[in-house]
Amino acid sequence: MLFNSYEFAIFLPIVFLIYWFVFGRKTKMQNLFVVVVSYLFYGWWDWRFLILIAFTSLCSYLSGIYIDKARESSAPQRAKYVSATNITINLLILAAFKYFNFFSDNLERLFASFGFALDWVTLDVLLPVGISFYTFQAISYTIDVYRKSIEPTHDVVSFFAFVSFFPQLVAGPIERSTNLLPQFYKPRVFDYTKAVDGARQILWGLFKKIMIADNCAVTVNEIFGNYENLGGSTLLLGGVLFAFQIYGDFSGYSDIAIGVSRLFGINLRRNFHFPYFSRDIAEFWRRWHISLNTWFRDYLYIPLGGSKCGKWRAVRNTFIIFTVSGFWHGANWTFIAWGFFHALLFLPLLLLGQNRKYTNAIAQGRIFPTLRELLGILGTFALVVIGWIIFRAENISQAVGYIVGIFNSSLLSPPTISNTPPFAFGSLGIFVLLIIEWINRNQEFGLDISKSKLSAPVRGIVYICILLLTFYFGGQGAAFIYFQF
Amino acid sequence: MKRFIIRTIQYAVVAFFVLVLLFVVSKYLIQKVPLEIEPQRHIVVIGDSYPEGSVDDSIFTSAINLSRSGRGVPYSYMMLRDVIEQNPHIDTVLQSFHVGYTSRVYDDFIIYNEDYFRIHLPSSILRATYYDMMPMVDVPNFFYHALRAPFSIANLKLILSYFNGKSGDVRSKGYGGFLPLTRDALEESIKRKEYTTPGGADIDTTSLSFEYLNRMSDYLESKGVKLILFNFPKHKIDRYSDRRGYDSLMAKYIPHIEYFDFSDFPLADSCYSDIGHVNYRGAKIFSEYLQENGLNNYKGNKYNAK
Numbered sequence: 081m082l083f084n085s086y087e088f089a090i091f092l093p094i095v096f097l098i099y100w101f102v103f104g105r106k107t108k109m110q111n112l113f114v115v116v117v118s119y120l121f122y123g124w125w126d127w128r129f130l131i132l133i134a135f136t137s138l139c140s141y142l143s144g145i146y147i148d149k150a151r152e153s154s155a156p157q158r159a160k161y162v163s164a165t166n167i168t169i170n171l172l173i174l175a176a177f178k179y180f181n182f183f184s185d186n187l188e189r190l191f192a193s194f195g196f197a198l199d200w201v202t203l204d205v206l207l208p209v210g211i212s213f214y215t216f217q218a219i220s221y222t223i224d225v226y227r228k229s230i231e232p233t234h235d236v237v238s239f240f241a242f243v244s245f246f247p248q249l250v251a252g253p254i255e256r257s258t259n260l261l262p263q264f265y266k267p268r269v270f271d272y273t274k275a276v277d278g279a280r281q282i283l284w285g286l287f288k289k290i291m292i293a294d295n296c297a298v299t300v301n302e303i304f305g306n307y308e309n310l311g312g313s314t315l316l317l318g319g320v321l322f323a324f325q326i327y328g329d330f331s332g333y334s335d336i337a338i339g340v341s342r343l344f345g346i347n348l349r350r351n352f353h354f355p356y357f358s359r360d361i362a363e364f365w366r367r368w369h370i371s372l373n374t375w376f377r378d379y380l381y382i383p384l385g386g387s388k389c390g391k392w393r394a395v396r397n398t399f400i401i402f403t404v405s406g407f408w409h410g411a412n413w414t415f416i417a418w419g420f421f422h423a424l425l426f427l428p429l430l431l432l433g434q435n436r437k438y439t440n441a442i443a444q445g446r447i448f449p450t451l452r453e454l455l456g457i458l459g460t461f462a463l464v465v466i467g468w469i470i471f472r473a474e475n476i477s478q479a480v481g482y483i484v485g486i487f488n489s490s491l492l493s494p495p496t497i498s499n500t501p502p503f504a505f506g507s508l509g510i511f512v513l514l515i516i517e518w519i520n521r522n523q524e525f526g527l528d529i530s531k532s533k534l535s536a537p538v539r540g541i542v543y544i545c546i547l548l549l550t551f552y553f554g555g556q557g558a559a560f561i562y563f564q565f
Numbered sequence: 566m567k568r569f570i571i572r573t574i575q576y577a578v579v580a581f582f583v584l585v586l587l588f589v590v591s592k593y594l595i596q597k598v599p600l601e602i603e604p605q606r607h608i609v610v611i612g613d614s615y616p617e618g619s620v621d622d623s624i625f626t627s628a629i630n631l632s633r634s635g636r637g638v639p640y641s642y643m644m645l646r647d648v649i650e651q652n653p654h655i656d657t658v659l660q661s662f663h664v665g666y667t668s669r670v671y672d673d674f675i676i677y678n679e680d681y682f683r684i685h686l687p688s689s690i691l692r693a694t695y696y697d698m699m700p701m702v703d704v705p706n707f708f709y710h711a712l713r714a715p716f717s718i719a720n721l722k723l724i725l726s727y728f729n730g731k732s733g734d735v736r737s738k739g740y741g742g743f744l745p746l747t748r749d750a751l752e753e754s755i756k757r758k759e760y761t762t763p764g765g766a767d768i769d770t771t772s773l774s775f776e777y778l779n780r781m782s783d784y785l786e787s788k789g790v791k792l793i794l795f796n797f798p799k800h801k802i803d804r805y806s807d808r809r810g811y812d813s814l815m816a817k818y819i820p821h822i823e824y825f826d827f828s829d830f831p832l833a834d835s836c837y838s839d840i841g842h843v844n845y846r847g848a849k850i851f852s853e854y855l856q857e858n859g860l861n862n863y864k865g866n867k868y869n870a871k
Binding site: 100272501540544556 | 566568569572573576579580583584679680683705712713715716718
């Protein structure tokens, strides 16, 4: 069930009303209801996915209990084995469904290059949507219990609700047990301000997805599908539009997920913080897909020693975290190359100790950025666009061909677009996005105008305008890109 | 909670009211846009890319070409009604037609094709009635597309033309026109055979095109306008082979509609843009032929002629 579908438009109000009116004062029943509707939401794609998520949830739930028991027993080292076993099970499931064919294909090619024909097995399996998201969420719980960051839960319903909570189930934000799980223990009271904030964030997410991502997708697909025959300026435009497509798509999903959760009295973590206003790559990575990057930081980078264990190990750790982060996105060399490319961009900042240079707000106390800030923003965006071209390409040779194609004399000629309306509407959406997000760059999300000086009627007009823009000029409803991850 | 629900409903009602208001206003304005055709032009050529590139109405001066690439019979029918209502001097309509029009495969190709759907549906839906559209879209989609239509490019152009004054050629209002083809892709298309008529020589009476063809015929008959189905010149590779079988099907299913088959109109290869479409040279020759001979003197393959 997609957030931008009729089904969801019917599903959400019904679930909302039952959640508050029928189970409003019974936390346990609310949690059970969350599990049921989350499974319904997820099973809408394919009911077989439910077996997998139930298995993952059960393993992680039991691992928490056994870790606790082992710790109290005469052999506390068993906690480590239980934790490792559960992580291994989860990673094996992920590997089987997402990476098996990638490894078998590459192994086959490797052997073929040495003249051996390897008749390797390939699995004809459906990739369950959002498997990387909930697997990581389940793993984080086991690690948190092992590290004693959280008490193991004995409340199986709350735990299942934590793993399968439908707003963030298929594309994040990847929640931590320390943040989300305790919220299922406590009684939830309807909060008007929180709900209004949620509705506002849902509207903004829909605008980003339908108006920007879906429109840009048309032009982007055309350009990437025919890149050999197009001039440099058109290819560059394709890269820029893809940058906004993926931002609109993914951050749009996160906004809707966070907004929907607020309607149910649940607070999710922020996932994006206006990443295209970043002044360097390090700042970009603090603002893009925050829940994944902090996951890797806390559960991989820091355990490996982080940046405080000598320069060479810091370099090694940087490459590991970026490459693994790329590989998390999918079983393709382009994702690995994308991660590697960002590691290369990040490395100079790390070695020069400049990676935390920009932790303050952008253009603080000013309407416009300084020239230095503006150049930093544009330069960072240009590098990010090159990264996105690698990310979007079908394979490495297409990525290289595409990037090489940009840099020729046709870069200065006007781009050629065959299907003008989606391009025009997408560009209009980008224009509105940049203005609104710049004005509200210090707020939680783009349309967070609750603290602004605008009067209530003016705010109402803004909401109606955003709604109408989305309705009239929105593109064809398409699935969210990050579902495949 | 109550306050939140009331506020949400209020916003939904206001937004819906604005949508309906814009729909009503734009429908009113579009229906007021004048679609005048000069009195000497009493034939309307209508349809898709075949007539669009074949009939140069600056040569064939008794006709006006209102065809547009990818426009299926349902859209032609809806557009035609406006034109006929405002121009009672029109006495003949030449509707582009070939055998594939009556197959469901062709429905998918020309009506439900995503690109064509997005172009032609919004510009028709504001002129159409619920009854007109129902075979084409389901109920939720009808309302969705109808409410979105005021801001489609085609309708915005029409609305602007209303404000720009009452004069102007109907062809400049997005209703179509002659488009000389300059591309030279005959060899390539022979290799790829991309324009081979889909559907084969079989008539499926449940196809949408067939349904709207009959509606068009009934409507024009009620207005005293003659409908002639017209097959435009095609390269020999793209002409259908089973003509005898086709003749009997035509006689069985649409005996009341005349059909002129120009698909084997003699043209050299240099007159084709691809196997399905003539280029500007072919259009010139064909239009001169129509201008000189008229429709009444047509000696070619004529079916159901009255």
